[in-house]
Amino acid sequence: MALLQISEPGEATAPHQHRLAVGIDLGTTNSLVATVKSGEALTLADEDGQHLLPSVVQYQKDNIVVGLEAKKVEATDPHNTISSVKRFMGRGFSDIKTESHGYEIIETKSVPRIRTIAGDVSAVEVSSQILANLKTRAEESLGGELQGAVITVPAYFDDAQRQATKDAAKLAGLKVLRLLNEPTAAAVAYGLDTGSEGVHAIYDLGGGTFDISILRLNKGVFEVLATAGDSALGGDDMDRAIAMWMAEQAGISLNDAYLSRRMMDEARRAKEALTDADSVELMVNLSDSKTWQATLDKQQFNQLIDGLIKKTLLPCKRALRDAGVTIEEVNDVVMVGGSTRVPRVREKVAEFFAKPPLVDIDPDKVVAVGAAIQADALVGNKPDDDMLLLDVNPLSLGIETMGGLVEKVIPRNTTIPVARAQEFTTFKDGQTAMAVHVLQGERELVDDCRSLARFELRDIPPMVAGAARIMVTFQVDADGLLEVTAKEQTSGAEASVQVKPSYGLEDNEIERMLRENVEHAKEDVDARKLREQQVEADRVLEAINAALTEDADALLSGEERATIEASLKALQQARENESAAKIKYAIELADKATADFAAMRMDASINKALSGHTLDEFK
């Protein structure tokens, strides 16, 4: 049996080895993985030296192809080759059935699925293929197992979209250290690079999403003041605008999936060419015998996309207002996302903010680099680092009240984490249950907001209408994910949900997909579970040992300390014991045994923070 090692109090714990952690930019069009190596953040290339992984997945009968090879067959195999899947994340059937894409969408009890030759797949599964590909790339390149990843999401992603992203990571076998908002990630990369303090506007126009964040950088603290955006607006829409113009010019409809793909490809090529050229020749094969040709000049192109660009400026205005910042107070504007390469976008943004935007960092890579810096700090590779990111929730969160109205509990642009409680009461005499319907959005009517979850509080003691006191608490964590609890104050009846999005996956679904995925990779699912629990056990052991080293002498009696050490010994034994379930149980026991100690430590550090005195004085 291995004896627990406990270092001398006051002595620093052994310098731990560099932990492998990555930042992943899971983009609509392209995805990237980056890490911090010898103090420098850089993106990782695949075997062929490519950094960008096209976010395209082709499902073959017995094989799944991800990236460039999949992208190459998009036009010839449009039904089985899924691109821009980020647009479907956390979305319901009715949200995506009308969008123009070539896929056959299947409605199911939970999330909608895309029909492919290899079966029906959800957006979460498709995304997990992209993440798994990047995970493998990183582990091969870094030569070891990843401790975790920071995955970026558009700041304007709602709860369902965030949860879906987290599920995809879980499915890919990645431990999510944090979901980080893309503009905040960009600010980290940019801010640490230039060291410029003050107010920054991050204008992030990607392939399918638009974000604007206003943040203040002060001594390593990135405080997001406000964010706004559109989670379904991006470069794809420019391509679509061009393709529709082409179809109109050619006098054809875009109903055919193959032709539609060819048109979209040509549109994208034209858009990219017009970054430097003043006009571009278009050519599309309409059928085997017919081709269509035309010229698209910059003026016409600008006209096609001006409406889309204008749609990004309204959120800019709203974000400034919510931040309480005027245009003059913005020190600089940073451009992020591939679509900010379009000259017209730069022109209009410069006009709006009355200053030329900064474009000096590669807009494709800056998000992944920022995420890598955050990941490196979170796994503890830079213990003395002062960097701190304070983000906000992008959309208001509320609850349905009488008459289909939404009562806002947490308004948009509130700094997270945040907890708010609000009291509600019963409507009828003798009412014993209450339906809690959680919504996200800015509008007053339930029908105009996104439904996040519904649950019921039961066993309310019968009282006259209006007498019950039901406290509903919303807690948003640092990932922007919501948990709702309802409690009847007089009886103590309680119900809570970790908000499972209305369009989310059930836990058993994830479990099943995990199994299927793993089978696909010819890996043993139990081995993987065991490994996960072992890693978790090591983490818990390290955390508790470090806590004991720091504070046991000051805070614990000999008896209390012995109880905790016994639970650690049990956990250490279980860890060697090759059973995931036993390790999990031992972790729970250790957690219980250290509950009081954790609370004492927190109190002690609060006192310390408030008084500026040292912990020794609280002995």
Add this chain to the structure above:
Amino acid sequence: MMDRNYFELFSLPVSFEIDISALSERYQDLQRSFHPDRFTNATDRERRLSMQQASMINEAYQTLKDPLKRSQYLLSLKDIDVSSESNTVMDTTFLMQQMELREALDDIMVASEPLLALEKFTSDIEAQIKELIVKLQSYFSDNTDDSLSQAAALSLQLQFLYRLREEAEDREEALL
């Protein structure tokens, strides 16, 4: 930490007048110690505790930063109820003014240059808000029973103006 008042939390005197830069400096210091990002390698329980503390610190900061919320909070510390239900005796001139302003807002929407008119409207409201805040300051510093109940009435008026400003902003967005 839960039983400390927000001013103590930020080591600031209990007062309506506030040193905003000291507040935000102290806020960042506290978050540096308690934000969940500082607890990624801790046990689940410690992470949960840190989330609760960080939430509380955020709430306290938002409360003290905003003049209306700060005023409401100060009054609640002094056990003075500022909810509109209990404060039925509103200044009638103020109420009349509010009704007129609301009508003006409706008229703006059908005016020939609604955006320009809205801008003027909003800046008028802003000026009124500033004026009220100055008055609040003096009532709070007098700190008598009478001046505090005046402060409560002004808080309520301030709340009206905040709502009106919000409404004007919503309308502006609808026009854009």
